[in-house]
Amino acid sequence: MAAPSLPIISLAPFLRPDATRESKLHAATLLHEACSTHGFFYLSHHGIPSSICTSVLDHARRFFLSSPEASKSSIARRDPEAGGDGARGYQKLGENLTKNSSDYHEAIDFYRPVPLEPFSSGGWKLLRGPNLWPEDADNSGFKQAFEEYWTKLLELGDKVMIAMAWALGYEDDEEVILRHTKEAFWVARVIGYPPLPRGAEGKSCGEHTDYGCTTFLLADQTKGALQVQASDGKWLDADPVDGAMVVNIGDMMQVWTNGLWKSTVHRVVHKGENYRVSVPFFYEPDWEARVKPLERCVKASGGERKFGETVYKEHIMGKVAGNFYSGGGDMGAAGN
Structure with missing residues (x-):
């Protein structure tokens, strides 16, 4: 078996209460190197049972391959003018855009609930609406499986934020990032990728970076x-590694680190014969978080502040708007 193209990082020292400072510093050093060089890595010893991961992938595959079209349509994403929030729900093949080009996948999008703010017309504002859940009788347990999985990922995300603080030299203030993710505005996608048609020029999911802090990818x-x-x-394949998740950093982490860590461009080009299923989870800052470069990162990168302050909710609303409407410029889908 060929060696993976990306580094494998164990989170074990940050999950064990009896871990030594030396073991944490060693893991943090490897994490810093991975984020500085690739912005992507495999996370092993993440603490999420394989049974939960298998259940999530099984429910996702069953939805895409077995649910009737009427069931999919019943949770279709709707624009605010049509009574939706413009983001949550099911998207059929070709509906999602990356840099104004249609992606060849179908998906369901979920977001952390935010206060519902209806327009006087009865619609919802962008991203202010309820999540929409499949209710097929032959796929019962879908919601329970995903909510259990996401709860564990939020706990894992908290641990990774502490590990990343250590990696940036903040072991004496390990919540320097976590203070801004106490109510992380998580985003989750359940994505189905049919094989690209032979000779097709398009992408399963076009080139993009992710929006927030850290993405955790579970895939078949x-x-x-x-x-x-x-x-x-050059393009590196990030093929699955047994027992590990693919993890990458997003735009907000690039701002916090003043560019020491890059929000790396990635894409999906699925030319195989099978139907691919992936479930990315995006651990994000708080909705109202104001993100700006950390002082030690500014110093470590030469003393020049390369980014101004970014209000997270404004950043993600601009990105999401570009996912479904032409004219979005560099706005891109979050898909892995």
Whole structure:
């Protein structure tokens, strides 16, 4: 078996209460190197049972391959003018856009609930609405499986934020990032990728970076689909590794680190014969978080502040708006 193209990082020292400072510093050093070089890595010893991961993937595959079209349509994403929030719900093939080009996948999008603020017309504002859940009788347990999985990922995300603080030299203030993610505005996608038609020029999911802090990807065993752009412009395959998740950093982490860590461009090009299923979870800042470079990162990167302050809710609303409407410029889908 060929060695993975990305580093494998164990989170064990940050999950064990009896871990030594030396073991944490060693893991933090490896994490810093991975985030500085690739912005992507495999996370092992993450503490999420394989039974939960298997259940989530099984429910996702059953939805895409077995649910009637009427069931999918019943939870379709709707624009605010049509009584939706413009983001949550099911998208059929080709509906999602990356840089104004249609992606060849179908998906259900979920977001952390935010206060519902109806327009006087009875619709909802962008991103202010309820999540929409499949209710097929032959796929019962879908909601329970995903909510259990996401709860564990939020706990894992908290641990990763502490590990990343150590990696940035903040072991004496390990909640320097976590203070801004106490009510993380998580985003989750359940994505189905049919094989690209033979000779197609498009992408399963076009080139993009992710929006927030850290993305945790659970996917089936399909190889040669997820691709990560290296610093020399070449594309590396991020094939599944047993027992590990693919993790990458997003735009907000690039701001916090003043560019020491890059929000890496990636894409999905699925030319295999199978139907690929992936379940990315995006651990984000708080809705109202104001993100700006950390002082030690500014100093470590030469003393020049490369980014101004970003209000997270404004950042994500601009990104999401570009996912479904042409004219979105560089706005891109979050898909792995």
